[in-house]
Amino acid sequence: MSRGRHALALLLALACAACATLSPAQRTHSAQIAQAARATALDCDRADACARPSSLHRLGARAFAQSAPGAPRHYALLLDQGQDALLARIDLIRSARTSIDLQTYIFDEDDAGHLFLDELLAAARRGVRVRLLVDQLSALKRVDTLAALAGAHANFSLRIYNPVLGRARLSYPQYLLAAACCWQRLNQRMHSKLLLVDGTVGITGGRNYQDDYYDWNDEYNFRDRDVLVAGPVAQAMAANFQAFWDDERSLPPAQLHDVGRRLLRSGVPALPQAPFEHPRRVAQVARAADDSARIDALAAAALPVGAVAYIADLPRKHRAEQPLPAPASGELRTLIESARDEVLLQTPYLVLSQPAQDLFRALHRRASPPRVIVSTNSLASTDSFITYALSYKYKRRYLRDFGFEIHEFKPFPADAPIDLAATGATLPPVPSEEEIAQARARLLAARADDGAHAQRYRRPLQSEYAALRYARRSANERVPLARAGVRIGLHAKSLVVDERVGVVGTHNFDPRSDHYNTESAVVIDDPAFARALAASIRRDIAPGNAWTIARRPDPPLFSGLEYTLAKISERMPIFDLWPVRYATSYEFVPGPDCPAPRSPFDPAFGVCHRPVGDFPEVALGLKPLLTRIFTAFGAGLAPIL
Template sequence: MTGLRSIVVATLALWLAACATLSPAQRDQAATVAAQARAATTVDCAAADACAQPSPLRRLAGEAFAASTPEAPRHYALILDHGPDALLARINLIRSATTTIDLQTYIFDEDDAGRLVIDELLAAARRGVRVRLLLDQLAALEKIETLAALAGAHANLEVRVYNPVLGRARISYPQYALAAACCWRRLNQRMHTKLLLIDGAVGITGGRNYQDDYYDWDATYNFRDRDVLVAGPVAREMDADFVRFWEDARSVPAERLNDVGRELLARGVPALPPARFQRPERAERMRTDAADSGLVEQRLVTPALPVGAVGYISDTPAKHEGGAEGNAHASHSLRRLIESAQHEVMLQTPYLVLSKPAQDMFRTLRARTDPPRVIVSTNSLAATDAFIAYALSYKYKRRYLREFGFNIYEFKPFPADAPIDVATTGATLPPLIGVPGDDPGTTPTGTASDGAPAVADAIRDAPVSRARATRPRRDFGSVRRPRTNYRDPLSREHAALRFGSRGANEPVPLKRAGVRIGLHAKSMVIDGRIGVVGTHNFDPRGDDYNTESAVVIEDAAFAQALAASIRRDIAPANAWVIARRDRPPVLSGLNYSLGKAFETLPVFDFWPVRYATSYEFVPGPACPQPVPPDAPGFRACYRPVGDFPEVDLGLKSLTTRIFTAFGAGLAPIL
């Protein structure tokens, strides 16, 4: 009884601490502390253009506006596939700002990439540019001291936090669980919208947050992601959308939150400490590159495509007022685009978990007399950062293939030809015990077909998990290291996993060491004529909880460039194909019927033989090119490689099966 009483007392104390709030007078006092610190700042530049750095990227906006009329708007669009290029574009544009910078994001970490952007935003504010930084609460800046420092850093810099449950900027793991108990729906209503807008003229949106692994800067796991840069009149719509979020009551100034306010009242506005980069030479090189107009012209401006009208679709904060159904503008718009397809839909999503409206739509599409081909690019279990989402995708493979007619390609963890710059990750591989000819400590290098270092060259065939250059983690092979966490569970996009153990926040162990790559791009191509790049994962969370946004461009050249990018991701070097497994020699009909029956159950889906499995392309004289999984000659050109290729079968494989059996109830929040 004493033990139970202690647990109750501790839980109550934690609850009271989490819910402790500042009084209105204390909030006003904290806001005054920050305002007085901002008022004491000065502007370093007296020039009308705020001493902006000339930028060929910013110049694209001027050319687009000059060529536009109200009836015929003109734009430039640039697909940002490479992580370092996406960061280079951001830094270059921030330096080019003359009046305003608006940045809206879900995750903003304090690692090298995040801190580099913070420094650039502060520099812009000091030279006279108004900077507004809007962060979702669940993955805002890690340290309260950083938020307190930014709250009073400069008169031209404002920081707001969206939808802060418990009135705090940051919540700990236990506080997250408490918030789930008291405020489940509000806790899940997140701002997943991502936007960087410069002078209301050029914007970037897409899948990337502000964290090392979105820019090929993580030594162990990076995202293959995609953004789109658009310059021209559509930026005005982006500006209006940002203002709607910024002025919404859910967007709270950082200094008025309980934890930040208490810091300000206790110690005043702290100085932001100098950046301590893990790899300072890499940050310095990015700074130098961002000042090189010739380099920016070559890498970013030359590939930009002139296009006509550009659409920007976005959910507003109204989605979080009551039910989301009537305000899920992004979801409705994307479904209408898919419904308009006549020949082909290419869909790329990291998490293949479909909402009920999306499932109904694809069934209807499949029922047409001449249905369009639906090509889906998504993650394998070996590549994903969200194995619970994969478990449900695994559960419904039969439905996706047989009822919806999907051609599914699952991204490999070590793609041989992907737009990933392994050299920038700083990864080193450990010495492999008992492997003849191994050179300990070698840094992976190589060149892919586009000139980037090849991911495949950063792999070593050995029965070990991938290496951790700076944060060693559990090893499942012959090399042992202390266990650390893959990532803080509150600094990730897949919110449902935050309820799991900290182990649930790590990718599954693999059979080989290397820099692992996981798909994170959210894109779509309709009939080779409409291209879409945005933040929506085409999942239930995007429909019901998150605010989402996307750029829609009806232009054949742009759509074909985007389609080529996705086709690269589904090429045999980079992806496995999902297809029906060979029928058993006896009782195949019974096996199918029982598997289908178990699939419909919300729990107890223990049927051991799934409808589909993974296949690898085997080129040869009779198979010079890959073919779709529904082609007559598919089985002659592909060999099955199992349900979970590359995965070191163990506990995570077991838990994947468990979530396949019991996890259907989690689908609405995935």
């Protein structure tokens, strides 16, 4: 047999294997196996399921007691610190009396994931109904783990959203097959995130269930944000979760080919008990969650607010008849349109859909346009350099046509809400600028290709882009930097309008959030909350934490010609090859005449800021070159990125 025929036969065999499904009888049998294995014994015989008292949980009861028809009362708590977000979740799970509903995009099997699974199963054994809804592509990577959870306990239920090819897990070849046969469905992901306890207190925001979101990774962590909300809006959260849980795309793992086959072959396995990578850290957090004084301090920081809205897409967003824009996108645009003075926008991926571009262009054309301040990632901090390349392509449009004031997050911010001690990393001393320059020179001299790194980088499971989820390692790695350290990447998705309305959620304000992902967000119309959220975002754009993007100085010769050629090149969907971009990165230089940073549109901006290049902190190599290649040829990827 020729090589071509052999490859074709192999591909055909793979396709047949990947597309194989359980028969109705097999699905019934595998479900029966899981059902029969579920323990029914409880560790508690009390009516309250031995729930631990919690001041965070009591916020819900207090809010309902203070609410009246037409006058709801809520309590809202920003969770900026990863460790606070971790403790708040554990505390609420331990305080649950009747129900826990958890919905997420990523649920890893690292220390954080195992800790949360242990807490959820412990709650189920106390007598709490626990429902865990996860997306297929990025949750619970071991089939044995899924099979074990399928039969773990009568009070614990797991469903997997949108399992393409009828499988819980996809190998790389199966992913390629799914991309070939079912590209649209493969990209339709459940990006919504919610933890709802007893129908009274909920947490939503950017964080998934993985070390990187709680300051537990020794190489790369996300600067993220959640909001805890207690009060009547929890009823809307519960209804939205129920819609996903009941949807035909949400399936128990026992009904899926790989998990079902595992159950039919050898029954329900024991839950894998891999040791924690950092057991002392896990034990410390578990004890901290029992520290009532620490939880009381968190609860005391909650702000009393009035009406709260939960804007969330439904599963019907993934049906052909769903009108656009989807609820989350449409309501966020309406809110932005209402701005009079200022829009403060934070997104990790500054790639705007066409309707969003039209919206911001119209805002900028007003007689008195609102100021639009954007916090986003730099190439050095992002976890998706391909997405950054498209942001890089449209900098002229963002600055000139939309009037954006863009601040790009630094990979080693001076003042971010990250607990570096919690990462467990051995931190090198902060180098001087001269030492950074020397390190960059040594790196360039030593490297013949992009294979040598200034530090090691783990392949990111947490990439929130389905199109890249199973891409080549080199496509998914973050760019190498000129110096080592615990890198921080922005992942928070928030919005403040006129310091009167604050939004925290999962929406990235990008085409993927508009068209492919389901999204959710909490909208709080309260000046005190809006000011607190604005202060958090302004911290991220402070000079020690971010570079400012502004127009380059005009070249001494032919500046008009250069600008015209660059503009023409940018408008090309492909072959955007002009080497000089409209804008670059600037660092604030304080001085007697520069006590504070200036707007990039201030005529004196150049007096107080110095240019630091297009890709500061990045070690020159293939990744900046690839960034420029995707800038030139990747515009067609914008809808899925």
